[in-house]
Amino acid sequence: MTKTAFLRPRSAPAESMESLAGLLREWLPLQRWFAGKDRPVTDLGVLSTTELFPGCLHVLVHAAHGGVPAPGGATPAGDCYQLLLGVRERPSPRLGKALIGTVRDGLLAGLTVHDALQDPRAAQLLLERLRRPGTAGPLHFEGDPAQEVPSGLVPRLLNAEQSNSSLVYGDEYILKVFRRIQPGVNPDLEVPGALARQGCHRVPAPVAWLRTTHPFKATLGVLQPYLRNAADGWTLALDALASGDDFTAQAHALGRATADVHLALSSAFPVGAPGENGRTAAAMTERLTAAAHAVPALQPYVPGLRSAFAALATCDAGPPAQRIHGDLHLGQVLRAGREWFVIDFEGEPSRPLSERRSAHSPVRDIAGMLRSFDYAARQRRPWRPEWARRCREAYCAGYAARAGWDPRKKHGLLRAYETDRAVYEVLYEARHRPDWLPVPMAAIERLAVRGD
Numbered sequence: 001m002t003k004t005a006f007l008r009p010r011s012a013p014a015e016s017m018e019s020l021a022g023l024l025r026e027w028l029p030l031q032r033w034f035a036g037k038d039r040p041v042t043d044l045g046v047l048s049t050t051e052l053f054p055g056c057l058h059v060l061v062h063a064a065h066g067g068v069p070a071p072g073g074a075t076p077a078g079d080c081y082q083l084l085l086g087v088r089e090r091p092s093p094r095l096g097k098a099l100i101g102t103v104r105d106g107l108l109a110g111l112t113v114h115d116a117l118q119d120p121r122a123a124q125l126l127l128e129r130l131r132r133p134g135t136a137g138p139l140h141f142e143g144d145p146a147q148e149v150p151s152g153l154v155p156r157l158l159n160a161e162q163s164n165s166s167l168v169y170g171d172e173y174i175l176k177v178f179r180r181i182q183p184g185v186n187p188d189l190e191v192p193g194a195l196a197r198q199g200c201h202r203v204p205a206p207v208a209w210l211r212t213t214h215p216f217k218a219t220l221g222v223l224q225p226y227l228r229n230a231a232d233g234w235t236l237a238l239d240a241l242a243s244g245d246d247f248t249a250q251a252h253a254l255g256r257a258t259a260d261v262h263l264a265l266s267s268a269f270p271v272g273a274p275g276e277n278g279r280t281a282a283a284m285t286e287r288l289t290a291a292a293h294a295v296p297a298l299q300p301y302v303p304g305l306r307s308a309f310a311a312l313a314t315c316d317a318g319p320p321a322q323r324i325h326g327d328l329h330l331g332q333v334l335r336a337g338r339e340w341f342v343i344d345f346e347g348e349p350s351r352p353l354s355e356r357r358s359a360h361s362p363v364r365d366i367a368g369m370l371r372s373f374d375y376a377a378r379q380r381r382p383w384r385p386e387w388a389r390r391c392r393e394a395y396c397a398g399y400a401a402r403a404g405w406d407p408r409k410k411h412g413l414l415r416a417y418e419t420d421r422a423v424y425e426v427l428y429e430a431r432h433r434p435d436w437l438p439v440p441m442a443a444i445e446r447l448a449v450r451g452d
Helices: 013-031 093-099 120-129 187-197 232-242 248-268 277-294 296-312 363-377 385-403 410-431 437-452
Strands: 043-053 056-069 076-088 101-102 110-114 135-136 139-143 155-156 165-169 173-177 208-212 220-226 333-336 341-343
Touching: 013 043, 013 076, 013 101, 043 076, 043 120, 043 135, 056 120, 076 120, 093 101, 093 110, 093 341, 110 248, 120 139, 120 155, 120 165, 120 173, 120 208, 120 220, 135 208, 155 187, 187 220, 187 248, 187 410, 232 248, 232 363, 248 333, 248 341, 248 363, 248 385, 277 410, 296 437, 363 410, 363 437, 410 437
Parallel strands: none
Antiparallel strands: 043 056, 056 076, 076 110, 101 110, 135 139, 139 208, 155 165, 165 173, 173 220, 208 220, 333 341
């Protein structure tokens, strides 16, 4: 009998995993998807452990950032993360960067732990669990009964920078494993499923998914068709800039695709009244205040940025609030052949799930894409502002041709949402990619001083 024979395909007591806390406290902050890089981990607790298959544990941990209780509960403020941990008796040189370390004491003493998503064998076994509906302790494996996923697909882990982890299986399917877990249905399962029922072809439909019922109900991962030979909008835009090619035709088509998705969303989910601009302006101002406190470089521009939000309170209310993408940019769209597809409906992971699932102005998505054109244009020297301007114009024209209203005629609304997006970008880059901070800061200066 091996030392790992104590594991069983059911939920294990959290006490048996507490010996992992020391290793994970050092390993978690080094991961690209860890949201608390700017805050020390003061406590790490294991919320649940379940054996997925021999030698692989599914673990939910709570990383606390300070001892202040969260509102309405006794748990310290922090985040819940999903981990898939491989457990071995001996370390293997093949693990490489996947290695987390060797447990020193407790029930797992002497065992080597690694990130199982970087282990091809574990990744293949995970797909096998998803291929057949069933349960493992609190974990539920479910899927579309009309879709049959073949076995034996070779997995590969995507290395792109993102807030989750994604596995591609045989260039046929892609599995997104959510890392930061919040209670409720994740929009990246809910929205594509609803759009598929609407007949919207611009969003790949869910094939299978994983959820948990303990310590709360939450979505853990979604398997969808993989668009082979597709290129993301960010790569296409940079290629066009590098070769000196025009991108306006693609931007126009992307605007139409965005409108198609918005129209399908307005049919699939309840539509609200036109946006309450006063409340929206107050929320934007509050986010600006918090961001300026965290990033001192923002502080000189705060008065000018506030003027954009103040103007929002008195401008045209714009289109009705509805479900939107929530984090739309060139990296969230794929072009396969002559068609644009929209992916990753999770929204901004830093925002509460309830907010990401609520209705918002579609202008918010449009502003996100306009900011993305600016990001792309600034990746080359010298900066080509005219390239970004032409793309912005073409995108809005394409959107207007399909949606029946023109974002460019909602100047106050668009400026406020673009400003709010730029503030978010400043906070994100300061935390995760400090070298990129000048990109959103240039937009901040433009939006605050010139009022564009």
